Amino acid sequence: MSLVTVQLGQCGNQIGREVFNAICSDVHGTHGLCSKKENESYHDACKERFFIEAESGVPVARAVLVDMEPKVISQTLSIAAKSGYWKYDDHSHFCQKQGSGNNWANGYTVHGPRHKEAIMNLVQKEAEKCDRLGGFFTIMSMAGGTGSGLGAFVTQCLRDAFPSSFILNHVIWPYGTGEVIVQNYNSVLTLSHLYQSSDALLVHENDVIHKVCAQLMHMKQISFKDVNQVIAHQLGSVFQPTYTAEDGLHYSRNPLGDLMETLVPHPEFKMLGLRNIPQMPENSLAYSTFSWPGLIKHLRQMLIANAKMEEGIDWQVQPPRPGSSVPSSRSTNKLLHFNTSIANLVILRGKDTHSADLGSFRDPSLYTSWLNPQDAFSAWKTPRAFNKYEKSASLVSNSQFLLKPLDNVVRKAWNMFASKAYVHQYTKYGIEEEDFLDSFTALEQVISSYTIL
């Protein structure tokens, strides 16, 4: 079963390229640390999922590239082809001569409908090449111009054309002190539109990844490429093949479906956060050893305390004791520190995964009251190590991870909107104030649902 990736805008295309790079280098690496047979089935599953076998023998990525400018796309295509391990299909991209000037409304109401047919044709072609369409994986930034406006429109078109397929939107949350002054407007509009058409939103925050690069990877000059590589590594750790059942004989052939089913069946809770440990510079890998109990303990505390990485975790935060008097949701401890989860998915890759004990994740106090741990927690495993890490653990969590960032963005956007700043840029292209209000209402609803867990 195959995923079709739709790379939208500059951000989406650059990250998409890094993702395929990471996947390919993982597959071709010699650090699988498992049997040959295991390696082969891993290789086959990964190939089926992301690539098509071409006559030349070089696997072709199942992807559609969309951007308003030609520069980034041609860069992406050439860099990929240079690697020799994989490439993009030469025809599977769409671009225009001019940009959209960082204007969400322009992307959504003008460029979107204008180029809908061309883009959807490309997507349809990719979908038909799959024996089994496992879903769509779109990569975009939330706050830019092309990526966000056009991306929201394209997601809607995907939903209309493929009503029963799985759609996962990977969204890049902008820097808090970003350069684009209307980024909060863009974010609000994007999120509210995506919430309607998409099945799940997997979020990466630029600020967080930047810190990972600085503190964990010890990088001095952090470029976008570094940030993108970390993001690609984290995404790869989620989407590479795994066994989803305890005694599975085959690699799962339905990763998106399994993910959706375990994490986002409820239509109001679609925001997913991602954590991955360990994360360290490549040259330190050889000198480090890992143990599953240590990794799991850290991951769990990262979940509970809403920590962004494995350094600087607040170990004081603990789940509320069961049987204590039911606190109102305004109780300080619960609201400010403890991160309540709806559902969690832990993915373990590497040596001795069978010995890893995940009982601490099945603690009912971690989860909201209306869901029990059997329904809320799942674990996927594979003995095949990922990207040279002897052991690695990822957590995809539907929890209050993104509550604060979301609240911040909506608040800032509302403050701007209250004084009608820059709104004319949007009304010029047909996004009226009612549309803004609808978006605000929708996101307030999401915020409130997550708050009262």
Added chain:
Amino acid sequence: MVRKGPGSAAGRAGAMPGGRALPGAVGALCRAMPPRARLVPEGLRRAKLDRPQATLDFWRLLYALLKQIHGGKWSEADAIDTQIRFVKLALWYQGYGRPELYRLPSDGSAGSRELLLAFSWLLHRISLLEQLLARNRVRTGDETSVCMCEDDLSQSEQGTTEIAPEYGPEDRVDVRYLQWLNGRLRFQWRSLHAQHQEQCKLLHKIHLLTSGSHVDQILGHFSVTEMDLIRQTENYKQLVQLLERETMQLEAFLEWKQLEPVYWQWMETVLDNMAEEGNMCKPQDAHIEKSSLPKVTSCCPWADSLTGQINKLSRDLMALRDQLHELVTHRKSAWEEKPAERRRLISLQRQFPAGPCEPVLLRVRGLGKEATSEMLELGDEAKSLGAHVKDDREGSPRALVVPSNEAVKCQIKIGWEINVTKTHLKGKS
């Protein structure tokens, strides 16, 4: 009495009509039976004579056949009373209405002749052999289907169809959890849908890539089974065995079809025997009271839900009928409370084809001078309300609609036959 079989009333030549042909027919029938249902000619003969030893075999035979028809799982080791219960239910479902069968004991000790009758009824009624042959075909793997299975969930028999189940205070379920479960179900459905599409796509690929290679020119491509055979050639032995068995069955079936009339003639002798022995009952309604119907068990879930639904519907209908009846009596009693007006209206209805609200034509005689002018006024009023006023030769109104007390005022001699109430003039058109 149930007379089945293509009518060949002629040629009842005693116990074995047709002579040689009967063993042939019976033999063909036995060979045409599917693999797991055993039937021997001797069993048929014993059943005709109502021997108790043949009963168990016949129950087992019917059980095997009906289970195959209805597609359920079964094994020969199932308890005999379970088997008997299932057969009774299945026959009931198919519409077999002969009460003697349902009264047979559940230990299989007697009644082989009744079972023979039921068996023959099935043969004819539901084309038993044809159905079984169709079900047991060797599959080519080229079939895809859309699941049309009905809702098998057991439904409670209490309550009418509209009332939703009510939860007590302890049973409270968070609606978010229900939404969660609903969402999971929908995702699983979508995964299933994708898998189904994949199956169709791969099937298409097989057909596409092997087109032109098949011996059969019209078909032109390989089926899934044939593709599989190419990849795993050691399976051919099994396939050949299956095909040979199916061929034998089909040949037996063709033979049977030719000799079938002989069998039905023989069945008629069975019926005659029963008549002579005085075992025949008067024809009864197809409807058998609930008490004689075997208890519903889990071995027949579809019958369970069907009878449940029928019961519920009939209860709803009864309830509706009662409600209607109530409404009607209520209306009637409200009606009875105004007797005087009723009488007028009733007599109106009797004498005039027009309804009581329509202006009514009255003949009036003997008008005095003052009365005439008043009548004229009234006549105008009546005209304005749409009453038909007929004038006599002198131009004075002869017929109009008049309220009773006005009539007294006019001192008109009573020439009309009815009293009309005031309400009728007040614009009820």
